Amino acid sequence: MAESDAFSGDDRTLYDPTSEDEDGRPSAEVAPADHDILESEDERERLLMEQDGRPGLFSKKGVKIGKRERERKTAASAGARKQRKGGHDEEESSALMYEMEEGIGASSASVSRHSSESDEQRLIATTAKRKAHRTRLWRRIAIYSSIVVLFVVLLAAAYRASTSTRSQPVQNMISNGTSLFAPTTILISLDGFRADFLYRGITPTLNEFIAGGISPKYMLPSFPSVTFPNHYTMATGLYPEAHGIVGNSFYDPALEKDFYYTDAGRSLQSFWWGGEPIWASAARQKVPAAVHMWPGSEAHIGDIQPAYVDRFNGSEVLPLKVNRILELIDLPGPVDAFANADQPRPQLIAAYVPNVDGDGHKYGPNSTEIRQTIIDADTMLAGILHGLEERNLTQIVNVVVVSDHGMATTDVSRLVQLEDLVDPNEISHIDGWPLYGLRLKKPENLERVHKQLINKTKDNPNFDVYLRDEDMPERYHFSKNERIAPLWIVPKTGWAIVDKTEFDIEQGKKNGDVYHPRGLHGYDYEHPLMRAIFVARGPSFPHKPNSRVEPFQNIELYNIICDSIGVDPAPNNGTLRLPLKPIGLHTDPDNLPDETPVDPVESHGPLATMTMSSLSSLAAVASGLEDPLSSLQDDGVVTATTPTSSAAPPAPSATKQSLWEWLAHKADQVEEWVDGFVHKHVPDEGSEEDGE
Template identity: 65%
Template sequence: MAPTRPQVIPHRRESSEASADERTLCEQTSDDEGYDGRPSGELSEGDHDILESEDERERLLTQKDGISGMFGKGVRIGKRDKKEEMRERKKGGDEESSALMYEMEEGIGARRKHLWRRLCIYISIIVLFVILLTAAYRLSTPKDVAAAATMVSNGTSLFAPTTILISLDGFRADFLYRNLTPTLNQFIQEGISPKYMLPSFPSVTFPNHYTMATGMYPEAHGVVGNSFWDPALEKEFYYTDPDRSLQSHWWGGEPIWVTAEKQKVRTAVHMWPGSEAHILNQKIAYVDKYNGSEILPAKVNRIMDLLDIPGPQDIGASASTPRPQLIAAYVPNVDGDGHKYGPNSTEIRQTIANADSMLGDILKGLHERNLTGIVNVIVVSDHGMATTDVTRLIQLEDLIDPAELSHIDGWPLYGLRPKNPSELNRLHSQLKDKAKANPNIEVYLRDEDMPARYHFSQNERIAPLWIVPKTGWAIVTKDEFDVEEGKARGDVYHPRGLHGYDHEHPLMRAIFIARGPAFPHVPGSRMDPFQNIELYNIVCDSINLTPAPNNGTLRLPLKPVGHHNDPETPPNETPEDPVPQNANPSSSSSSSPPLPSLATMSTTFDSLSSIAASASGLEDTSPSVDESNVSRPTPPSKVSDTPQPDEEKGEKGDKETWWEWLTHKADEVEGWVEEFVHEHVPGGQQNEDGSSEENKDF
């Protein structure tokens, strides 16, 4: 029989007669209040269905281990049991809710920890990527990031600190005072320079170019001459023979191109002496082999082409063809023609002017590329030049027997190595006695009385015994030139110009001129003269290199002592060349040439009046041979290297052509004009360019 369905009266909660059970079913109460656990007898049919469904679900959920779980303690029959189960389910649900909330909070915390862990991993990856990117950037650029920050734009490309170093071989300091070098003279007014730079001893090309490249004295870097014997290697170095000069064992120290490349600064070396030797096994970006026939415009084009290479930040940049930050270029023309024609010849004037024009083309190229204020330009020379003559030759055989010598080093100074070392002191005494009768030579023992200022004793490659001629003199062997026979025939001695003498003699003075961002001085600044061992540090500082150990001490910024236009600036010195016999080698010539006789003067004065007129106007008189109104053939632009027996017979009075006679008379009148201007014309001691004497070119 179906149970009687209890009658549910709506809204019984408002009646005072409502039972507690009804209130329990109808009123909203909290989980802990108003519920006494009594079963309700008045449940609707729907409520019964709900309760039964919940009971069935509970049994199924609480069932454990099969059938045994169905008959456990948790299963009860009756309305009270069902009510209690309902209460327990409520409480269990609350506990489950609390547990669920706790688990959710636990899950949220775990997820937060996991999120932070992942975030740290991501940050670490990003930091590592940035480090790797920075390292790759440093390896792909010529310098580090700090150097890259110093790059300057010319409008089309970024340039790291860049320096062009140009060496004009044999360019004597007083060549600047001949009204032939407008570019160099203007360059002086734009940059900083001393009156001159001193070479190192001996004042010859290879030792001095390598001294400028390393900052070391020749005794320190080991290239002690253009030719010398190494007793340890038992080999001879000879500068014009690649088989005897381009081996790395000859070249000590660290040249500037090696220093630069070791510090990731790309370098181009154009014919610089020593650059073709693989020094310290360092690879150099660009090395141009020596080519004595290369024309000057080709050198300009080469330098400009190197600057036009895309930089590391430009489109088209290539690691195999980088743009160099250091360009060192060697120009041999002035030295070559100085030897061939002499430093006071007409021909050398054109060579000097050509070298000046070459520099002008380089500066013009920089201006066209908007690099004038970005690229440093340093112009130097390695030594000067002195005039030679057959009357200033000394026969070696008159001083010593060459048969007693195993090796002869150097030239025009001679380093002697006796075959028998025990004979060294005897040969030294013998030469000392010869020097007493000939004041134009000096004799030194390397280990005893070599002048300390030469810095020329601390190397076994330096011969133990030396004959050093005075400036303008030369020592020759008879197989080279027989002095007595040459004088008798009136032969011309070649070379017509020489160097290699006392490095402090005025005729051996070199030049140094610098301009650019590394030299932020007042334009036209003048500094004290210095020796060329200082050049290495200056070049290093100009492109932010750390120099290798060297003998120099001068560093950037340079310290000016005044301005070239200051009234207290020392006058421009034009040393007398050739040097008078027995002249003090360390002082410049200030004496005037002897006056010609009145008869000679009157004979030639009218025909050469234009020379005197130009001299009185303080102009350079040397071009007057081509500019005067005298009709005569144009002299040849070049002469043969082979001695010509009749070339200078006019000096002895026979077979002298009218052209030679006129030239010699011009020399005499020029000397008379110089003396006249010096003594009688106010301010006559200076030319238009400020030189202290009239220039001599004839």
């Protein structure tokens, strides 16, 4: 038999040199003799899978044995089963099978170990690369996620910042071509600007403003008609008895403290100020507000601060006020590219202008000096309106011009000495001025002192005496607050009460002294000389030009301003709301004529019988230019009534007006010069009170 025939097909497969690299054919059976080989294989496999208690080279966390390797194992097992035919050949087959099972073939054991170590090192390197790759991947994911989160945070912050200053939806804003404007109002108070100052032919801007807007013939102040109570009434819509600022000066028995308006240490504490002013209402409702020197704005009322508060500066020139208002209007709006939550554009700008009041006190409401002050105030308004026009904001921003009270001329002949009415030693506190509120050292003497005052003023109709809790006129709304003194002496308009430390009336008359201040207010709020103004124009006032409304009291202003900027008002005494309801035009035939109320002028010294008005009339007669609009009264007081019903009465011709004014001013100067010459050796013992 040939050598090739000595082997079976399986044996030939195992020993044929040409078949060494081929897989053996699997068998369906495993002989008992092969169990040792299989167990040995299992042991090696286990060792490969676990090394020193750690996952081995071919563990599940390492490398998986592929299909081809499993086939080789199956072939080796089949070869082992063929060895049942025995002998030496079986042992050789087992040895060869073992080597083939391990993938070693004819290589030595050292080569096998080296190969395994190389594979393990490659695996470790691969694993490290994969870990590094995963680390870089997670780092990138973290960086990108951080960027996304940061962007979302910035976007949310920007949105909150914009919504913190945005009180109105974008659809309610109006564009001027470069920016969107939420409802915005500029409120300007001209302290001491009497209503009939508009009829003097020196306020072209205000008269034009009236012709283009809506206004009553006048606005009534509240009682007492002085600066601080009325400015805070306009800001809150509350009567002075309700908000607690019952005068420019007063005593609080509960606090045992004095309030004095020009002393920051006695006026800028929040406990003095009740109610909610307009700037606090706006700030509470996320509407930015700016307050320029308005009385009370520096007091941190209700612990709510407006976006901007300009401290009072009585020496600030009017052009700077114009610049400040326009500077605030020029700030970026809430949806502009450069919007700044810390510097928002205000929707309310409330500005206080003290000049007319100051010069009215100092020189008098009929003086030459006050004319220039009125002109300056009118020019300031022109600057604001012109600035709005340049910015295309005339129909976008509301402008409201008001005043707090009027002014009356004083004179030494209209004074009463306090010491002639009551013993100052019985008084513990005096509130108010020119009206006097008295607090007695002994409250049980109140009834006696009240009767005493009644008796001493019964022959002088120029003074009224009231008990706060008994006969104070109800229309004054001046009784329901303990800060109101229990006993009051209220002079008629143009009269004043003075104590001897301030002005000795008898001595002053002998010396021909001039009493200062030369203009006063604080009287009955319904008197024509106390009338104030209200004029409005803008998108919140969609009325016919030159519209006229019924006169109203200044408690209504708060609601009007709140409505104009979209703010819900706090509870207040006002009832008027926007839109205003016109009753016609200022040019209608049924409109009352423009009337200048009688204002007594000073009469003292050697010229007591020759007043400024009589001098002016004589000059006019001498010039052949008798003014048909003037009529002389017995006491030399001029009442001017214009026949036209327009808001701005037609002025005389330029030549006549100029000459008339020149003569009137010269007459005033002559009177002043003569008075000064006659009394040049007598010092002026009067005192000035500005801002009352």
